[in-house]
Amino acid sequence: MSTPKQEGSFLEHITIQDSFPIGTASLEEAARNTLPEEVFSHVHSGAGGQETLRKNRKAFEKYSIVPRFLNNVSIVDTSIRIFGKEYAYPFMVAPIGHLKMVHEEPDYAVANVAASMNIPYIQSTVTARSIEEISEAVPKGPKWFQLYWSSNAAISYSMVDRAEKAGYEAIVVTVDTVMLGWREEDMRHRYSPLKKGYGKANYVQDPAFQKGLKDGQDAIDSIIENLHHPHLVWDNLAELRQHTKLPIFLKGILHPEDAKQAIKSGMDGIIVSNHGGRQMDGIIPSLEALPSIRETVGRDFPLLFDSGIRRGVDVIKALALGADAVLLGRPYVYALALQGEAGVQKLFANLVQEISVSMTLSGAKNIQEVKQLTLKNSK
Ligand SMILES: Cc1cc2nc3c(=O)[nH]c(=O)nc-3n(C[C@H](O)[C@H](O)[C@H](O)COP(=O)(O)O)c2cc1C
Known part of the structure; x- marks a missing residue:
């Protein structure tokens, strides 16, 4: 699939997608007004006192x-x-489970858009459609499979085999x-999409x-x-590494020592993530963990x-701090x-435009030059 090179014009984005909320705040607000309260809260909230959720943005x-x-x-x-x-x-498309809570046929919809743009679609373990159904409905486009380990390990191996057979390009193990x-918001609403069978x-x-x-x-x-x-x-x-030919990424690594151990265990890549502040509260914002992990794994190790991530400028900052690419989640x-x-x-489409405008205005012609941009830490 060929990659579009972005050739901008001075005013083109002024009339962009005017039937769609512009910017994260309006997007969130519109979703809040559309979705049932317990569903919006489930997506929007973080764990505990939501300190990590706030810190991720700060x-x-x-x-x-x-x-x-x-230039x-x-x-x-x-x-x-x-x-x-x-x-x-x-x-890339972050793995998000239980999307049936917001849409009738969510997995095909998201996979379709990703495929049409040559963006990797990372399928969650807990989706409404299976690996096979998605690969059949959306045969084109890069797909990765995110694995939640099963206490019965045979299921983990079996899911990885199925993904490999269905032509998925990589495995992402969320650790x-x-x-x-x-999750206090879910407790407050007694809401569990898992129990509803959405995944x-x-x-x-x-x-x-x-x-x-x-x-x-x-x-x-x-x-x-x-x-x-x-x-x-x-x-x-390490055993899973022996089991599959596909590259394995670990999602959720925040400590440089764990990054070192991941390499020792034969992992092929790392996703620096705190699960959008939804798992452990009071932990380090993902962005702050990124530079030291890049330093630990070296320049060429695949690091996501x-x-x-809420807008194009965030993508530029994450890349300049050491990421090769980012995952887009809640938006x-x-x-x-x-x-x-x-x-x-x-x-x-809006995100692509904003990334391209941000690259142009920061003087970076390609992703290599984005990675070389200087960032000032003003904390
Ligand atoms: C509603 C919801 C469901 C999620 N489900 C999964 C999942 O099934 N597997 C997984 O690895 N991460 C899951 N995540 C985490 C995302 O992959 C990603 O790490 C997170 O959304 C990043 O934070 P952000 O959306 O604030 O940028 C989920 C996140 C949300 C909001």
């Missing part, structure tokens, strides 16, 4: 870009390469969710899961049991970032809730 404001000029930026190239594959833009975070497709269609079901056991109860895996250790990942859930597939398409 961290971006501590860093300022020092722009460069006179002939009439054409900017937004493409990136990871494991020899070219993707059109320096962002920060060995149990559910302390069961990959399990109920899995032979290892079916085999492990106890006599008369409800599938949802078994999923909840399997999602609890506090016993997960590095050896499990999420938690707090696309709001876009999906508001206008379905068309909403996600408009959000991504």
Whole structure:
């Protein structure tokens, strides 16, 4: 798939997507007014006192870009390469589960938009459609599979095999969710999309899961049991490494020592993330963890970032602090809730434009030059 080079004109973005909320605050506000309160709260809130959720955003404001000029930026190239594959833009679709709470056919809608733009779609373990259904409905476009480890390890291996067979390009193992975070908004509303069955497709269609079901056991109860895996250790990942040919990324790494250990265990990449402040509260904002992890893993190790990306300038800052690409999370859930597939398409189109304007105005012609931009930390 070819990558569009962005050739801007002076005023083109003034009339951009005028039937869609402009900027994160309006997008959030529109979603708040559209969704049932418990659903909006589930998506929007963080764990505990939501300190980490707030800090994720504040961290971006501590860093300022020092722009460069006179570098002939009439054409900017937004493409990136990871494991020899070219993707059109320096962002990917974060794995988000249970999207059926905001849309009838969410997984196809999001995967479709991602495929049409050559953006990797990272499918969550807990989706309404399975790996096979999504790859059949949306055969084109890069797809990665995010794995929540199962307490019955046979299910983890089986899901990874299924993803490999279905042509997925990478596995993302999320390491920060060995149990559910302390989510007070969900407790207040007694809301659990998992219990509603919005994320069961990959399990109920899995032979290892079916085999492990106890006599008369409800599938949802078994999923909840399997999602609890506090016993997960590095050896499990080293074994998983032996099991699949696909590159494995660990999502949720925040400590440089864990980054070192990931490399030792044969992992191929890392996603620096605190799960958007939804798991452990009171922990470091993801952006602050990024520079030291880049320093630890070296210049060429694939390193992605999420938690707090809301606009194009955020993407530029994360890249300048060491990320090769970022994951976009909550904003696309709001876009999906508001206008379905068309909403996600408009959000991504706007983000692409803003990234391109930001590159042009900071003097970076390509992603390599974005990574070399100077950031001033004004904290
Ligand atoms: C409603 C919701 C569901 C999520 N589900 C998953 C999931 O199934 N697997 C996963 O690894 N991360 C999941 N995440 C975390 C995202 O992948 C990502 O790390 C997070 O949204 C980044 O924070 P941000 O959206 O504030 O930028 C979820 C996030 C939200 C908001």
